[in-house]
Amino acid sequence: MILVKTSKATAWVPPCRAGTRPIRKRSLSRREDCLCSGVGHSLDEEAIARAEFYRPAEDSEEMLYLHARREALGGYLPKREVVASSLNPPHAEIFASFDSGSGSRSLSTTTAMVRLLTKLLKDPEVGQYVVPIVPDEARTFGMDALFKVAGIYSPDGQRYTPVDAESLNSYREATDGQILQEGICEAGAIASFIAAGTAYATFGVPTIPFYIFYSMFGFQRVGDMIWASADMMAKGFLLGGTAGRTTLNGEGLQHQDGHSPILASTVPSIRTYDPAFAWELAVLVRYGIQRMFIEDHDELFYLMMYNEARPMPPRPEHADIEEGVVRGGYLLEPASGNGQRVNLLGSGTILFEVLEAASRLREEGFFSGGIQHHQLRRVGERCGAGRAGIGRGGAHLRLGEHTLQRARCADRRCNRLRPGVTENDFQLASRSLRRTWHRRFRAQ
Template identity: 55%
Template sequence: PHPWLMPNFWEFPTVSMGLGPIMAIYQARFNKYLQDRGIKDTSRQRVWCFIGDGECDEPETLGAISLASREGLDNLVFVINCNLQRLDGPVRGNGKIIQELEGVFRGAGWNVIKVIWGEEWDALLAKDEQGLLLKRMNEVVDGQYQKYVVMPGSYIREHFFGDEPELAEMVSHLSDEKLKKLRRGGHDPEKVYAAFHKAVHERDMPNRPTVVIAKTIKGYGLGEVGEGRNVTHQQKKLNEDELRAFRSRFGIPISDEEVAKAPFYKPAEGSPEMKYLRERREALGGYVPTRPEKSPRLKTPGLDEYRPFIEKSSGREVSTTTGAVTLMASLLKDKSVGKYIVPIVPDESRTFGMDPLFKQCGIYAHTGQLYEPVDSDQLLYYREAKDGQILEEGITEAGSMSSFVAAGTSYSSHGVPMIPMFIYYSMFGFQRIGDLIWAACDMRARGFMFGGTAGRTTLNGEGLQHQDGHSHLFAMAYPTVRAYDPAYVYEVAVIMLEGMDRMFAKGEDWIYYVTVYNENYEMPSMPEGCEEGILKGMYKLRDVSAKKPASRMPHVNLFGSGAILREVLRAADILAKSWGVNSTVWSVTSWKELRRDAQEARRWNMLHPEEPPQTSYLEDVLADAEGVFVAASDHVRAVPEQLDPWIPGGLFVLGTDGFGRSETREPLRRHFEVDAECIVVGTLSQLAKQGAIGVDRVAKAIKSLGIDPDKIDPASA
């Protein structure tokens, strides 16, 4: 049951193991954030996260627990179900997972409550004056404890209590059947209740998170069918005899005649059980799970209010990153939406030019700033504040994305439409935390993700570890991600303001992924009438005509996105000046949106064969286009190639397949064959393929433009 199938019911799906714990930590921190900023009183809210002991091997499960204690998250409780077993076998067959987890959490500053043994053990422990029973409990490893589950009481008597005469005497009054029924703490309702009560009301350390570690048996109640056995996870159904045994063991009032139907048992409405359940839920504020969407719609600003962002930069060179951050700073001052914006950054604020926001908004710190920063004498000093607005997460994209999820689902979980704006190195987004992004989509989160320092050739000098050329390929697979690759600040502005409107004025469930670059160049003003094309993915930017066009030369259509659009424009000029080729340059802002729309039209036509066929936006804007179609971007070729089925005669694509390199932009673009000269050669090769020019002219261009035809293939370099 997930929010897309049950949108009014399922609130916090956690997709892969390990994601629930890290998202719970940052959810609890975000609740404090809302409280400290005066946006909502969350003082009575508590975040509970239920985890398996095997799940603790996932790095995300334990990787952020120090943040929880550091931030004083007394509103957070982990409950770890330690049945000692994972899918294939024991979690720590030769060790003790409970002691291991206790040490980890105590070391991280958490309150630790253990629920190990049921009340049947209390009398035995009370008689253990020499500590022999406790010693035996501590020396038996988890794999052996699992063996006791599947063996009779006589085996337990011999192998657990039999090593010491005093221990054997301690249980001599108990039958083998009673030994078998000695429960583990997680199956004792009173012990579990006491642990939960202590977690809420009697913590050893105030202002700290709490973990309840409970020892249980996997498949408890299934008996020989699956209780404590390695195959328990594969046990999908019970036969009639097994159902009858399960019914009898737990005293479920279902007759022998009904058992075979495996009916769902619900106590009568007026029964003590139902009365108690309803009273408790009403006292706690309502039923869970539930997923209400009760947040108000925001009045989002329009483009007219931010006209400087669509005007020419007048000789001043800026990057699209600067444009996006400057617009963010302006929106933070907006009276309608400013207080709802949550800037999120993983220790790259200065990289992206966000340090002016330190003074403007402050960096969130629950304790406030307890020290004088080293740059306190400067205007843009590092300012932390209890009511700070920026979430400076440190070097953790996973933590940052977890904050994005908490903020992006706040419209539902809190009834407050917060607007996360998460900016990071684009290489460390979909590639590194794609699972969390998928979870955000699943949870119908809303917000902006900015892939900064994007482009395999635009981020120069940092090598293959940082140079992203494939995040847009990943983004293609995420249903609610609208992925854009703008080249100009006016495109960024149109996309951001439209995103604000769709997500927070109209309440649509989207995540806007926008790649922004660190290359500085003069920004043109927005051409008239291109707003629709920017949002739908493509618009005609410019016609480039040759002074002396070659006779019978087919027209050329050049597609470009992001920083490589400027190389496409330069290629168009070379084609016109040196080869007499007329061209139209198209700015592609979203390869994905073009494909999404084209696929929708194709699907509709398949299912409505008797209706007049629909055409996509891409087909409409290219209805009168003909000739050669060439695309270039700072991303792998597979991104533009997805448009090939809808391009007349097909689409020839240049891209940045392969590992990045530590070089400057010009050599990088030549290496990956996306500079203007390579675009020219690619275009001429397609004209030769159509028979419009001879192949000798392509060879001439390769030589005159200084391209080495025998250089290494970048895709395999």
């Protein structure tokens, strides 16, 4: 498009000018054909009478310029040409470093995510493609350690001395920075996410965006733009920091997110996970990179991150534990004890309370165990579509005293395990999504 700034009718020779200024429909008469000759255009009398558009000759300077610009923009019709990704997966040691847990030290999943990002930024395979995006409060998420590692992008570099210049992790802007610090502007941040998430198609560069935001201020503020990013087949990670309603008390209800997983469930290409442990988060990020940027699936990953610090347990030794995490549910603690059986499902930071509840139930004479199910609705939908929700093949999962074929759907699996309770840190409606697939489970 070419926008031309002109003054109306100044080029008209005197016989063509109107004597009055009313706004009305005008026609070209014989007397006014001087307009064409006055501005250098050659139209015959019939063309003037029909008020035809003037088209310069194909070899004119104007037409050559327009064709050159259109070719530079990729042609005359919009067309997406995606070259298969040549990205190599990050080194496995990055993710394996979270398998041992945190010992006696308490750690939040938000802190674990920042540590994982730090390692990914240093990775020789994917480090240059990682794009952390923060719409304000990077320090709230503990991301100031990334300032030194990656720097904050600024086209002019750092032109001032920050107030924390003497601190270890001072505010550092650079022309080659990788962090996009957007200020309090979720609209600008999601625009950057869309640009980075579609760069694989626009520029042939598989950038991996990690958009970190207060989970209360994500889908609630820019949900329409998140839908647009999915519509444009963007790829990347949406990270809902300070998720849930119990891990950031003291600032009122404005920060207590109880519904973003419900909003995320309305976008078909988003895979929502509610991990409780650092090693789960590492498994999901590794799987997301493999799924979106190595295998080229058009998906988005929405991962919940919590502010509550807990001692992180080590990764269990189950052979198929990683498959269970990415599938959305796995047996965390086999049922034990005597008496009436009750099964507990949980996810996110509330899973720690679920495990405590299972322990107390066993003390009171119940036969109880815990199952981590953080993507149960999607598992159930796959079952409803006639595909295996637990896995394929003849292998079996052992849940307490029951042995079930893995190819059975999630609702069959838990319906045969007697009554149960499911819990997380979100509104009842989010747990009711699971209840559809587990008729004997009660959402509390």
